[in-house]
Amino acid sequence: MFVTGKGGVGKTTVAAGLALAAAETEGEAVFVEFGDGAGARRVLRNRPSGLEHVVLDPSHAVARAAAPVFGSATLAKLALDNFAMRPLIRAAPAVRELGVLELARQVVEEHPGKRVVFDMPASGHSVAWLKVARQGRELTGRGPVHDLCARLEAELISPGRASIVVVTLPERLVLWETLTLCETIEKEVGLSVDRLVVNRVPQAPPENALNDAVSLSKNEGKIAQAAQKLVELLSIRDLVRKQVMQALDETVHRYGEEKGGDSGLTLLPLASTDPQARTVAGWLRSQGAA
Amino acid sequence: MTQPEVIVCAGGGGVGKTTASAALALALAKSGHRALIVSIDPARRLADAMGVELGTEARELSVDSGTGQLFGLMPDPQDALRTFVEFLFAEEPAALERLVENRLFRVLEASVPGIHEVATISLTWRAIIEHDVDVVVIDTAPSRNAIDFITYPKRLAKLLGGRAVAWMAAIGKRRSVASQDDKMGRVERLLVRALGPVTRDVAGLFSEMARVRERFILLNEHTSDLLLRPETRYFLVASPTAAARDDADYLIKKLEKLGIVPRALILNSAFVPERDWVQVLEAAQETTPAIHAALCALSDERETRSRAAARITDAFSKRQPNLQLLRLPYVETVEPRSIVHSLARSFDISALLSR
Numbered sequence: 129m130f131v132t133g134k135g136g137v138g139k140t141t142v143a144a145g146l147a148l149a150a151a152e153t154e155g156e157a158v159f160v161e162f163g164d165g166a167g168a169r170r171v172l173r174n175r176p177s178g179l180e181h182v183v184l185d186p187s188h189a190v191a192r193a194a195a196p197v198f199g200s201a202t203l204a205k206l207a208l209d210n211f212a213m214r215p216l217i218r219a220a221p222a223v224r225e226l227g228v229l230e231l232a233r234q235v236v237e238e239h240p241g242k243r244v245v246f247d248m249p250a251s252g253h254s255v256a257w258l259k260v261a262r263q264g265r266e267l268t269g270r271g272p273v274h275d276l277c278a279r280l281e282a283e284l285i286s287p288g289r290a291s292i293v294v295v296t297l298p299e300r301l302v303l304w305e306t307l308t309l310c311e312t313i314e315k316e317v318g319l320s321v322d323r324l325v326v327n328r329v330p331q332a333p334p335e336n337a338l339n340d341a342v343s344l345s346k347n348e349g350k351i352a353q354a355a356q357k358l359v360e361l362l363s364i365r366d367l368v369r370k371q372v373m374q375a376l377d378e379t380v381h382r383y384g385e386e387k388g389g390d391s392g393l394t395l396l397p398l399a400s401t402d403p404q405a406r407t408v409a410g411w412l413r414s415q416g417a418a
Numbered sequence: 419m420t421q422p423e424v425i426v427c428a429g430g431g432g433v434g435k436t437t438a439s440a441a442l443a444l445a446l447a448k449s450g451h452r453a454l455i456v457s458i459d460p461a462r463r464l465a466d467a468m469g470v471e472l473g474t475e476a477r478e479l480s481v482d483s484g485t486g487q488l489f490g491l492m493p494d495p496q497d498a499l500r501t502f503v504e505f506l507f508a509e510e511p512a513a514l515e516r517l518v519e520n521r522l523f524r525v526l527e528a529s530v531p532g533i534h535e536v537a538t539i540s541l542t543w544r545a546i547i548e549h550d551v552d553v554v555v556i557d558t559a560p561s562r563n564a565i566d567f568i569t570y571p572k573r574l575a576k577l578l579g580g581r582a583v584a585w586m587a588a589i590g591k592r593r594s595v596a597s598q599d600d601k602m603g604r605v606e607r608l609l610v611r612a613l614g615p616v617t618r619d620v621a622g623l624f625s626e627m628a629r630v631r632e633r634f635i636l637l638n639e640h641t642s643d644l645l646l647r648p649e650t651r652y653f654l655v656a657s658p659t660a661a662a663r664d665d666a667d668y669l670i671k672k673l674e675k676l677g678i679v680p681r682a683l684i685l686n687s688a689f690v691p692e693r694d695w696v697q698v699l700e701a702a703q704e705t706t707p708a709i710h711a712a713l714c715a716l717s718d719e720r721e722t723r724s725r726a727a728a729r730i731t732d733a734f735s736k737r738q739p740n741l742q743l744l745r746l747p748y749v750e751t752v753e754p755r756s757i758v759h760s761l762a763r764s765f766d767i768s769a770l771l772s773r
Contacts, residue, residue, distance in 0.1 A: 135560040136432015140661065166664045197612050207608040210601070212582040216624075219570075219577045222526075250431055250561050263525050271614035297432075301466060337712035344704055351702045354695035355709075362712065367752050401722055402660045 129245045132254040133295035134305060138327040140167040140247050142295045142396070145408030147245035148172070151179035152409070158244040160235055162186055162228065167247055171405045182235055189227030190217055197272045225260040230276065233284045251309050258317040261285055291322040298329045298395075300375040307382060321392075324383060325412075326376065328398040330369050338362045422454075422546055423553040423771065424644050427684070428673075429655035430665025431560035434686040436463040437754070438655050438746065439557035441761035442684075446553050448484035449767040454551040456542050457492045458535050458559050464492050469755035474501070476545035482759075489549050493541050498534035499526070505540045506633045517626045522619040535559070535567035536637065543640045553771075554644070562665045565672060568645050571638040578631045583624050590621030652680040654741075657687050658726035663733060670738065681742060682770070683734055688727045688745035690720045723748060744770075 131143035144167065147159035158180045161167045165183035168175070175181060194204035208217060217223050236244050248254040261284075265277035284290065292313060296306040303326075310321040341362060344355035380393055394415050396408065427439040436459055443455035454476060457464035465472045470479050472492035479488045493501065507514035517523055535558075546554060558564040577583060589606060610617045627634075644650065654669060656662040666683065673680055696713055699705050705713075727745070734741055746764050749757045 134431060136430060136661070138661075164668070166668075170660045170664060198608055203608060206601070207605055207612065210605055211580070212585045212602065212605065213609075215573070215577040215580055215582050216586070219573045249563075253561070253563075267521065267525055267619075268614045268616050272612045274614060301463070334708050334711035334715065336706070336708040340706040340708045341712070344706075344709070347704075350698055351704060354698035354702070357693070357695040358699060358709065358712065361716075361750065364750055364752055371752075401726060 129243060129291050129293060130248050130254070130258070131245060131293045131295060132248040132251060132309075133325075134302065134309075135250040137295045137297050137302070138396075139250075139295045141171045141403060141405060141408050142293070142325050142327065142412075143245050143247035144168065144171045144405035145412055146293065147179055147243075148176070148405050149409040149412050150243040150245065151176055154243060156180070156242050158182055158235065158239050158242055160184060160232065160244060160246045162247070162249065170402070171408075173404060174406070180239070184228065184231045184235070186224060186228050189231050190224055191227075193227040193230035193276075197276055199272075222256075222260050222263070225257045226264060226276070226280075229257060229261060229280050229284065233280055236284060251305075255309070255312055255316060258285060258313070258319070262318065285317065285319065287319055290319055292319050293323045293325060294321050295325045295327055298326050298372040298376055300371065303375050303379045307379065310383070323392050323394060324379070325394045325396060326379075327396045329376075329395045330365070330372060330398045332369065333362055333365060338366060420552070421643070421647070421649070422551055424556065424647070424650040425554070426556045426558060426565075426645065426650060426652050427655050428558045428565055428652060428669050428680075429560070430562050430662050430669075433560075433655050433657040433659075433662045433665075435459075435560060435655040436557050437467050437757055437761065438684050438686055439555050440464060440467045440758045441746075442653075442765055443488060443555040444481065444483065444758060444762040445765040445767055446555070447486035447488035448762065450485040451553045451767075452487045452489070452549065452551045453483075454489045454491060454542070454545055454549065454554045455557065456538060456545075456554060457490075457557045458538050458564070459557060464490065464557060467754050467758050469753075474541065476541075476549060478549075489545065489551060491538075491541060491545050493534070493538050495534045498537040501541065502533050502537040505537070505637070506627075506630045508633070510629055513626050513629050517623070520619055520623050520626070522616065522623050532567040532570040535564075536570055536641070539571075539641050539644060540637060542644065556644075562668045562672075565669065565676075568641065568676060571634060571641045574627075575631065575634040575638045578624075578628050578634055583628045586621045587625030587628060588621075590618055590625050646676070646678075650678075651682075652678055653682045653684055653744075654680050655684045655686065656730060658685065658723065658730050663730050666734070667737075679740070680738075682744055683738075683741050684744045684746060685727065685730065686746050687723065687748040688731070690723055690748045693720075 129146065131139055131146065133139050144159055147157050150157035156178045159168065160182045162184050168181050172181065194208055195201040198204040198207050207213065232246060248257070261277045261280035265274055265281065268274040294306055294310060296302055306324065314320050338359065341355045341358040345352050345359050383392060394412065396411050425442065427435055429435045436457060440455060443453045446453040455464065468479060468481060468490065470481065470490065472490045474493045474497060476489050476491040479490045481488060503514060503517060507517065542554065585602065613620065652673060654666045656666045670680060696716060699709060700713055731743060734743065746761055749760050751757055
């Protein structure tokens with residue numbers, strides 16, 4: 129399960145929440161992060177024993193993934209660790225992405241039968257990672273790099289095995305960008321997006337608060353002036369919430385059409401502090417989305 | 419041309435970086451500067467935040483910019499690679515034609531990480547000269563890896579100037595794999611075996627690039643002049659969340675490796691402005707239970723926000739005591755444009771630009 133979305137939407141929290149929920153319902157699951165492992169330290173403070181945490185370091189990916197391509201680690205070192213190839217790999221695009229993808233495949237291979245949740249990088253970068261296998265296979269035509277790419281497609285990015293979750297925010301522009309991202313993933317990667325998770329949906333203010341404040345503001349004096357301030361604030365929030373709901377409706381409309389009925393949308397509430405993965409897992413379960 | 423002041427805003431995603439950068443550029447214009455705001459963010463956030471249209475050509479923005487002028491530049495990522503190679507191959511049209519026919523190039527055209535940034539820098543350079551701007555605010559992509567591109571032209575120039583490319587280009591010209599049995603002969607055979615026929619496309623691409631090495635060196639100089647001069651100021655942007663704090667920490671470490679010390683941390687939504695009317699309503703007898711519930715929710719929110727902001731300011735003032743902290747208010751409004759104008763008033767430009 130690949131979890132992606134634009135930067136700052138709460139991908140890591142949602143990915144960890146999904147992994148946690150999977151570990152609880154299926155007994156075991158794996159949560160994979162790329163980078164330094166800070167995500168899990170932040171959102172998975174009490175990790176249950178059924179949930180394994182794997183950190184993959186992209187900077188070592190090429191060296192680790194190259195051995196099967198060249199036949200052995202020694203040959204890979206000979207081929208890549210020389211004056212010509214070192215600067216080339218540092219500057220060439222897509223080489224590192226391919227390496228990272230191969231490491232991801234190895235994690236899946238090492239955990240047969242378990243759900244592996246990947247906390248992917250931000251949208252554009254995710255698409256570049258996911259489509260690099262197909263590009264590499266088509267470009268090379270034959271040989272070990274071709275075989276590596278073909279195996280990645282069959283074992284990691286195939287429609288039967290992989291699912292994609294896109295995390296987004298309830299803002300019109302962000303939702304539109306998300307729909308474009310879904311189209312790109314479907315067209316360029318060949319996988320369909322299984323679920324949109326809309327994070328931080330603002331909650332409605334207490335019922336009648338705005339009406340009561342409006343009545344109170346009609347009097348005169350200090351209290352009425354204060355009530356007027358509350359009216360202004362609640363009106364802004366009301367308007368923002370209406371815009372949010374309308375944008376969500378339109379998204380459901382556009383996205384649901386492609387999905388044939390099932391909206392595929394999961395809404396998570398706005399919690400003003402940093403929610404832990406456990407809290408998110410609870411929200412996801414209550415929506416039947418875990 | 420006198421060197422303009424350059425301010426680079428960097429931060430993780432979702433911290434309000436574009437809004438803060440736009441507000442800063444607007445504040446600079448209002449204090450009399452000819453300011454240019456450049457967005458590398460591929461999303462349309464800047465155009466939306468300013469309420470104006472922006473594109474690959476820098477243009478003056480029709481906003482109330484006081485005594486100064488504000489220009490905006492937001493190149494389209496779709497055109498990035500084209501813009502980039504057109505800059506490089508300006509004097510080599512035949513090589514450019516061969517390049518765009520190269521199979522590998524056509525695959526790369528869709529997405530090459532870093533190219534959009536580098537293309538934007540070459541356009542920024544042009545805009546600075548054309549509009550004679552004296553201060554540039556660069557809004558980087560919303561990612562902790564957003565500044566990786568700074569060394570990209572240098573890496574490319576180094577690659578193209580080295581023996582590696584001469585060697586690669588020779589592979590492209592040879593009819594069969596070299597027979598010499600030295601180490602590089604073996605490397606060549608390994609490579610051809612691993613990559614197959616595409617080795618020739620790879621080699622061809624590099625030999626075309628090697629033709630325009632001088633342009634790469636020029637591009638590298640432009641990038642270094644804008645981004646690696648000691649006078650260039652790096653501002654981190656964060657919001658009061660643990661994720662934003664981690665991203666800012668990560669960026670500080672990355673900048674350190676480049677020999678850069680960030681000057682300031684702009685903390686968005688750092689405080690909710692005082693609402694004295696809340697106490698008035700809380701004490702009033704006429705206040706209904708629904709209003710009480712709403713006031714209670716507002717106080718809780720304010721408390722949570724100020725605690726989260728205190729956590730992040732404490733963390734940074736302990737770890738980075740020299741980092742200037744700029745706390746921006748939490749602004750609630752329906753119009754994104756009014757946020758930018760409201761935040762622009764929070765910057766003390768003369769304090770910011772003092773050395």
